[in-house]
Amino acid sequence: MEKVYLDNAATTRVRENVIAKMQEALSNVYGNPSSTHSFGRTAKTAIESARKTIAKYLNAHPSEIIFTSGGTEADNMILRCAVRDLGVSTLITSKIEHHAVLHTAEDLRENEKIDLRFVNLDEYGNPDLKHLKQLLEADDSRKMVSLMHVNNEIGNITDVNAVGVLCRETGAYFHSDTVQSIGHYSWDVQETPIDFMAAAAHKFHGPKGIGFAFIRRNSGLKPMISGGAQERGYRAGTESFHNIVGLEEAFVSAYDNLENEMAYVAGLKRYFIDQIKKRIPKAKLNGHSGDMEKSTYTLVNVCLPIDPQKALMLLFHLDIKGIACSRGSACQSGSDTASHVLSEILDEGDMKKPSLRFSFSKYNTKEELDYTVEVLKGFVED
Incomplete structure (x- = not known):
């Protein structure tokens, strides 16, 4: 991959x-x-x-x-x-x-x-x-x-x-x-x-x-x-x-194509959530992103159980592995400040951990999600 x-x-x-x-x-x-x-x-x-x-x-x-x-x-x-x-x-x-x-x-x-x-x-x-x-x-x-x-x-x-x-x-x-x-x-x-x-x-x-x-x-x-x-x-x-x-x-x-593509992308989100819960059970889903009824079917925001110092290398590690995601809005990608969204809903402990946004489209596959979760799991456990 x-x-x-x-x-x-x-x-x-x-x-x-x-x-x-x-x-x-x-x-x-x-x-x-x-x-x-x-x-x-x-x-x-x-x-x-x-x-x-x-x-x-x-x-x-x-x-x-x-x-x-x-x-x-x-x-x-x-x-x-x-x-x-x-x-x-x-x-x-x-x-x-x-x-x-x-x-x-x-x-x-x-x-x-x-x-x-x-x-x-x-x-x-x-x-x-x-x-x-x-x-x-x-x-x-x-x-x-x-x-x-x-x-x-x-x-x-x-x-x-x-x-x-x-x-x-x-x-x-x-x-x-x-x-x-x-x-x-x-x-x-x-x-x-x-x-x-x-x-x-x-x-x-x-x-x-x-x-x-x-x-x-x-x-x-x-x-x-x-x-x-x-x-x-x-x-x-x-x-x-x-x-x-x-x-x-x-x-x-x-x-x-809304009905068919919505069903497909929603299926990817459900699958990704299930795999995160199984493979990285200590991970948390931020906001309502883990709720298919209360959040959009296109994205998940995950708080990972990683030491803050180690977390500094997470996005770099994912990029090396060919995985593109983000830690917030793309408009903030060059900023060192914490997400203004997450700072309103997470406690101090979770704010010190890395949170990533994974967002899906009709062009993604379950095989890509399996690879991503495997890379995340390896980084968390390393």
């Missing part, structure tokens, strides 16, 4: 049909989508077709889909413009959000003087909805709640319907970072009481550098990037045409 890629929560392998679609676009459709001649109109038509396709699967209106460079830009656009354009003065979030939300929220507190409040979490990392209700009812300020649907490190699934109902009852806006969710779970934005969402194509076997924001119609948001009328005026700049058609192709493939 030479190469095992188990870091799909960081990014995924691009589907072959997506690559073919993008190559065709790069070769044959090179007009500027804003040009009025036939070359431009061809590109513009394809972009609008992609917008309609995504909207159809989400049960949204095409005008509610705004293409961005990815989830981070979408999160920034929504949060910053909500403060600027909607009069939001109180932002309620949690301490285990992705840094695209947390750092933006902290910047808004520092520079825009918003009131930043954090909802309490239980021992597994789930938001306390009773406390959220108290925060929403605490005063008459204009509020926005930002809670991710699927946590990117421990996989916990937030009940976005319950959160959305609380927001609607109290007149608050609801934004969710759905980067780990879109392409892996079905969505109906007419049934889910949500105002804003963020997505990234590279999390569901599409290209990097492209995603979208769902912005409900008549929200009142205004452009964050000025300079042109692209993307309904929300985001100026010539569209990344080949990436948009790649996003569409990956999106359609994800949802047309």
